[in-house]
Amino acid sequence: MSRLDSASSEAQRSPRDLRSTRRGTRTRRRSVLLEILVLVIVYLSVFELLIDPMRRFETSAIAWFFSLVGSNSVTVAHNDSLLIVSSGHQPMLTFISPSCSSLMGLLALATLAAAVMRRRRATTVLAYLVSASVLFILNLGRMIASAAAGVWFGSGAMLLFHDWVGTVWNFIATLFGFLLLQFLTSPPSERAEQDRFGRHTARRPESWSRPGLGYRARTHRRVRARSDSLLRWFIRHTLPMSIRERMARAREANRIDYRLGFLNVEQRCSAIEGLTESGLEAHCASLLAIATYETDPSVLETLSKAVERSTSPALSWRSAALHVWARGWQMGSKRAIDEMKWEPEVQRLLTRSCHHRRGEEALLDELSDPRQSLAARAELLRRVCDEGLAFHCRSLVGFVASLREEELIEEMLTCIAMRQWEPVSTSGVAALRLWARAMLLAREATEEMSASNAPREPGPLPQAREQRLEEDEEYPGGIGRGGPFIVGVTGAGGPAGISVVRALLDAGHRVLALDADPHAGGFKVHGADWAVVPRFDDPQYGQAMIDQITSHSLQALICTVAEEYRALATIAAQLTALGCKTWLPDLDAVDRCIDKARFARVMENHDIAHPPTSARLRGLRRVPGPWIVKPRRGRGSRGVMASNSLREVRSLMRNNPDLVVQSRLEGDEFTADVLIDRNGQMMTCVPRWRLATRGGISVHGLTFDSPEVTRTCAEVIAAIGLTGAANIQGMVDDQGEVSVIEVNARFSGGLPLTLAAGADVVGAFLQAILEPERRIAPLYFSPGVRMTRVFNEFIERAP
């Protein structure tokens, strides 16, 4: 024990000091032991009260069962005994003892449910009734089987069965009753936070989820929609409207709307306005969750103002805690705290669950006494907190209400931060934690704001930014090493082609716009040369391209039409010989993108969420409506039809075998522009919401940042095996589930937004074409950049 001895000499502390700080813990311990004592007393009292009636009832039930099956061998004698008479055996008088009765098991289940299953009480009561009934019936079955053994085989068999088989039977029945109770009180899969393997299934936003409830593995498991239950049906059809409304209000007040966590800042602010329209109580839990999880100052400021504005009195501890939180925010923001409201009702609601100790008022007076020195008050505060925030929450909540001195505020914050291990056993502690969090966040926000407003010398740039600038220096003016270049752009009639042409011209390159349409929009872009070439499926396409490359001395060619890759591949050797570089992705990968049915199979094989798709009529039953019908190899939203009629879909599919049908997904549509290096590594992903589209082209978009979407895009790219530039279209549903609809192996029509957000994907792609051995540097972009697209006219005289 030398190790221990040496440790003791080094680290020994005063025992008295240790004990004096554990009063809060002792109080918790006492309250739990008291609860156990109450449970035991209730258990024994109810057992004593009910055991005789229960035994009589069970005795009658057994006799009734035998009479029901036409046997009069078993009859009731002396109320709690059975007389078993059978031919060939001595008559037996069997006594139903208390341990035979099911009451012990029933009460054990009830005690367990009362002690441990504290949430969703109504569900627990119903679940208990079901499992208790099952346990009662199984126990009755055991006694009936024992009596039957006596009838058929005599007293020896009955005793043997009852003592040994019956004991095992009883154990299994109790265990089954317990498991049934657990099963019925646990949430179904669609409402659970994690599945039975411990995977996160609630799809809560990362920052809003309670810590550690579910490992966030990528399962892509579709959770079934919430099904209608018997209880809900019962409520809907039997209870009067007024009671149902009251229940709905209570449910809404206690429900956290986790969808708020998926909204952007602007949307969250307006959601708060909406939630507080009818007072703080209506959506109290959601508002409290915002106060608990939110970090964005503008959202918190909106909530604080909403709490300040509210005139209705606090009715629950949650709304009271919101007031305390708002006070913390305002104190941290250095507002005039004297003008703040602090209703006595708030104090009452928050201290209702605090321990009723004598001397708390005196303690509060002592803490708030301005005649005492600040150091003495701080020391007292430290000692009070050491004994437990919950133990002294009555004084501490009151103290926070009157807190003005900066030193004491600091001490209070330190104490609360230090005591985060302490169980949040009262609403007062929850409110104190909210107050401290609000204070610190508000302070941080205020300091950042004042720092950003103050004039200052340009400081060192963040590392990432510096790195970016260094890389930019290698490509002065964004033109690239050795530029400007002469670059050909195919598909210049499409929005993607036009955007690429513009981006290259803006970067200072010379551009040759190529398209099969002589009126292609890209031809009209100021500064671009242009040439008409045949369509990619024309036999003359290859030769025409070579002619153009030769005559314009193109150094690079960017293809913005995925279908052209195959045609370009046939002249790849000639392009290289002419000194024109291009990027041709794997043709099979491109085909996987173009063929929508094949794409759906790839997604299914790689377990990536994708709308159910079928290219065959008979597969339609696996594709739930409403539907989207589109050409199997179409592009640019051409030939896409939405339908709600199964008959119409059948007719379309029957008339055109080259169509595929897909389920129409609900949610927010996005497109992600991605760049993939030659090893298949996704180097850049810029997602943006497609807030409005016209003719399949995004006319109103907004960039956003989402690790979930980025991860999904990386998985899609890996599944397809694509390289180069691409765009991925998908959908994010209300629960935050990301589904991928299609991938285009080319730049997107909404490219200008990606470029405007700071990610020069065109420049990086051109550089990768010109220097194939060089690694593509990751690009940076700003989330929250919005694009509105308007028509542009080119007026010219017709020839």
Place this chain on the structure above:
Amino acid sequence: MGLVVYALLLGIAIYIFGIDHTAAGLAWFLMIVFFFFFLRHLSFAISAARWVHHDLYAADVEFIGFTPSVAVLIACKNEELVIDKLLQALLALEYPEELVNFIIVDDGSLDATGAKLDAWALVDPRITVIHRALNSPGGKSGALNAALELVETDFICVFDADHEPARDVLTHLTRHFLDDRVDCVMGRCIIRNGGESQLAGVVFVDFLSGYLVNEYGRQALFELPAYGGANCAVRTSTLRALGGWNVETVTEDTDLTIRVILAGGRVRYDPTAVDYEEAVIVARRFWRQRYRWARGHQKCTRDYMVPALRNKNLSLSERSEFLMFLLVYHIPVLSGLGVVLTVARLFGVGSIPAVALLPLTLLLFLGPLAELTAGLSIGRVERRAAWHLLGFLPSFALSIVTTTWAYFDGMLGRPYSWVKTPRSASVSAPPKTSIINPPVHARRQSDLDEQTVEGAMIASTGLVIRSRGGKRSNTVGTKSFARSIERETE
């Protein structure tokens, strides 16, 4: 010697009172012990059911003024399947880069763990790798003690190689050191591969209740949570004062918990400091793991029982809880004794009411069941998980055998050394495409060329090569470099 004394006492009791009355006495003793443990489990379940939900939901108060420097220590032995995932998670931790460094000990691995660690050390200068020779003494404790010699920070966090810490785990662990009376902090470990086998599913539920209910209850009611072997933090000065990790034990975590508490220190538990770990998926590994836990814990009981009872830092109730904590791995042994008495009654031995009541002690298992129920309810696990509880019957039967075996091995003084649990790594396998590159590809060749091996040192435990990110002469792994020096030394 202990076993001989017990056998003698039993013989004397049978001689004096007869076998029936001795059996009855034992039965009463068992029932009293089981009853107290039932109360303990039930009180933990009630405390968790009352408060954990609010704890997990409560606002985090990140005190900006307190961000101490931290060394993260990991002992690895044949961990090539999981080490990349761990390093990726460690480097993604949300903590000021300049305040955290990683000291990783390759404890004589025979697979590619050493080479992988060296590659990671090149990627990030905060990573320091120590290579211990094969069969170096002390097991995990020895490896961690080797790392302790290099620690220059105020606090140490320890993870196992199969762990995947949540990003904010360091902040949550270290914030408790704001209180200078706190010496150790324990976080919450969660099983991440519960779907791999039925056994893993059972272990998932076991961990859920173990951390959300049992560990939580010990803290809420007695302030005596246990420091675990991973996802935990310890004050460096305390650890050094205690002489480091005890190399004589196979459960260095329990040993440290006991020494810290007996020395007057405090252990804290934070259920919001989360990391994810791998469960054993086959019964054989489960046996090996639980056998090690039982062997180590029982040794701690033998070593510290008397000092714990005499300790003045603990109140009477705290001593009682501490005693029960020490005896946790003896309860299955006593359950085994109860089974023996019940079976003996079948053959007419000890057939008196006290022994006849023993099967009723099954009801006392409502305590652990209450804990499991509370864990499932708090975790809001889907209802099908209820059937996992059935798995606890065979696992409890297995634990009776395991702990009894470990008990007799320990009492007979059979030698035992630290045994590492093999990993399955199916969940931990790298994703098909990761945004973060694996270490070798994360830097360009030109970056690697600029780096040189910084140095090597010989430690008392064997040859130790220390490679530190930053300077290196060529791209050959330090593992092979270490082996070449090893050959030269020989």
